[in-house]
Amino acid sequence: MRVARLVIGIITIIVSVVVFILGLVLAFGNTYVYDAADMEATAGGGWQVVIALFLLAGGIVMVACHKKGAVGGCIACTVIFAIALLIGVLAGWGNILSVLYLIVVLIFSIVGIPLAVSQRNKERAMMMQRRAQAYRVYPPQQ
16 A cells, blocks of 8 residues: 555645646636636636645655555544545536546545554554563573
8 A cells, every 4th residue: 555655645745736737828828818707717727726726735745655554644644635636526517537547546445444453553552562472581401
């Protein structure tokens, strides 16, 4: 799961840059194309920029927490992606591919939490076993 978190984090960072550029084009391009009465497309581009920033933050956290037993990072990624998904759904912007990507990444990060917890528990059990073996007193050999 470590490699999957690293790959998803890198892909998320790349997608965030694409979504950010598309949001800027949508926000500034629609300002000059449409009249002032049609502000929904411009607002959609602004929300897309905000979602791109959340994607970037989530990707950075996911890359930073790809180590073994990083449960806090997995939970933080899930919260960040859930907020981005909520903003994307409530804003109603038309880029359905970004919403689908957010849903897939949210599923991966939710699945990653129990895996990280189980990995951390295995590491703790192995550490306790090593400590017990280190302090074990052996009878002298004859």
